[in-house]
Amino acid sequence: MVAAVGLPLLGGVIAVLAILGLPSQRFPPHAAAAATAALCLVAAAVASAVLAAGGRGAVLGGMLSIDPLAAFFVLPPAIAGLAGSWSERGGALPAIVAASLLAVLAGNTPTLLLAVAVLATLAGAAAGLAVLGAFLLAAALAVLGAASPAFAAIRAAPPDGARALLVLLALVGAVALLSAARRRPFAAAPAVELYVLLRVAMDLCGPATPELWGVPLLLLGAGLALAGAVRAARAVSFDGVLAGLSGCHGGWMAASLGVCAVARAADLLPLATLAAGGAMLHALNYAVFGGLAGMATGSAARAAASQALDRLGGLARAMPAAGVAMLVAGSSLALLPPSAGFASGWLIVQALFAAPRIGGVPLQLLLLSVVLALAVSAGVAALAVVRMGGVAFLGRPRTPRAAAAEETGRWQRPVLLGASAVCGVLGLLPGLALQLAGPAQQIVTGGGLELPADMPAAGVFAAVLVVGAALAVLAITMRVGTLPRAQAVPAWDGGFAAPPAWMPFGEPATQVDAAAFGGGVSLPGGLRVRFPRVRVEWAAAGAAGPRAGLAALFAAAVGLLLLVAAASPA
């Protein structure tokens, strides 16, 4: 009943958002942003109601459909749209949210393909990769829906054998390319990619997939996590860092989905449910803390009129609320406790740690390399986050324009601090959000999830004890009022001469810049791991070799069409 009413409502939300996102000047930016926020709130409320009531529904001849899995994944785009509409005035955001919602609520293969292609076009500057990814997805969906494009019909007769493998490989390739093509960080993009993987690989391909099914997903996760983290560590702007980190976290989710696939095939339903729950919770949490990071960096970039890390500095002093929001979001992005990112990342790590018991040395070696890749990606992601926070938000301003930045607007502080508080609650009480994911998990694994008994955040008593101890030490250390407060003195440059009068913030070049965090580390045996050098490539972005790219694209398209023709039933 709720689904029957809610789905047309969500369809209306998508339609209005799509109209708002049309490239026209008729809507004032503030009104468009407010309308986007309101529509996102409506979508989130409807999705929560559908999740609570359960049930399924379909409209427009099966073009749009909803079930608990889709209803859960409506939440991340709605949250990311809410956050984005606050920090972004006008632009393509309503269209991006509409495309994400359409992808999640699609009921047949053409609708899903259309939505993902529109999303890739709007969110990516690397057009060649995005188009290639969309082609691969088209191939996967064409093979999948060769008999009938409706999801209900595919579910009744899932593909098997070589066709199923072709679907999976094309799907994994498509997600890898779409993630690599992303240049604009949209906080729900990893969630939408996870949804497409979940829907096609775990739902439409039937409940009885072989153990081999998880291998491409695990490899995809490891690759995305490493590539995303390295991309974030070498990016020169806020958007670049956040886009890389969204790839990294998307990789963590995909790896967890791989564990889920392997465990489901081995009939280890508790492990499969744990893995699916970890991935879904991480997708939801990423929408929140990724959205918060977008809000903080967006307001900082607007105030300082630059996205380039090396043109910023000292923003936290001028914009304390943005600084606090960045600290909260950054601890999640770097997977540090007690943040929301740590809570869901912890679930994913638990699933990965339990997976080698499924058996088979080849699978165990694969899992070991995936654990290693995710571990390295966590380290590099921490470096990327600290580099962004330390260079842009802390220290001294590097340009006069950055020195003039200040928090503007009456609502900036309360909104940023409120969003930070929401993020903190998600970190301390992960069980709340996990309950939302319960009905959605049942579709994937056929079982509900109970929180693991040894989950650190589950023991409220123990948490209170630890926090209390921490506060006690804090109070003793501070001994409020008895210890002297720090006196402000000019920055000490290791004995260099005092800066001249026209440099009121000191010589900016004596600070470290983003490139200083590059370089490499030495390992035993003379092995040296190098991080790619940070290069500024403003003009080159998206302009590389159009002719060669087009030729490769054409060849790939022809090859794919031949493959699809060969694989579809006679």
Place this chain on the structure above:
Amino acid sequence: MSVVAVLLHAALLVGAALLLACAAPWLRARLDRRSAPPFFAVLHDWQRLLRKVPVATEAATPLLVATPPVCLAVTAAAGLLVPSFTLGTATAPLADFLLVVGLLGLCRVLRVLAACDAGSAPGGRAAAVAMRSATVGIPGLLLVAFALSLLAGSANIDTAALAVRDAPGLPLLLTAAGLATAAVALDSEDDPATGELSGWYLAVAQATLALRRAVLLSLVAVMLPPWIAPPDSGVAGWLLGIMAWAVKLAGLGVACVLAGPALRPAGSVARGCGAALLLVLLAVLFLFAGGSFA
């Protein structure tokens, strides 16, 4: 009883941290055949720092001066989770290896941010070096957690401490060696914000490093014989556990003093963590080859 054990554990941990902090420079000097400083010189230094008026650069945010007390509190919280002389204390359900490692990592990130916050060249350089070694240190410790959960069936330190007694010898030895290497390497790492702090902030930052050493070494001690007392082992069991813990901590502390100066140059911490990573990788491979994990 379990709450009493936590209180006793906290007191013992603080005592061990102070003792290790005082003994390290003294032992270093004796090993170099120099005349040693007074045993309690470190404590006198801290007392003197408490009386000074601290300064902070005017470019800094409140983060710079908030970091030392916050880091002390977070390290103390991590210390409450790591078992020392007995298992089954009130904090045992929370004693997750990943959580302890995460809390110590949070301190490291805060210290690096504080070093960036001062806006001085040396602080920034130290921050970059510390963060680069973290890109090896974090994977190393995560891999230790992986090996531990394979050896003992759980990454909860309290559960694992009992289960590792029946674990196969070689992988356990390699994991313990890897963890010990990582702990000694991480312990030798200085606070990158030291140059930016003064007065009682500096004293608190140094005390945090001393506490971190006790926490890291206790973490290693859990995996080494003589074994820690099992839950509900009574006062006699506690006494035996305290003695075993003291012996292990003293041995590991000497290792820190011996290895510390070798790890001082920039980049050496990453090399130590890399060695730990390889040791644990070997342990996991042996486990898979033997097929004998929990």
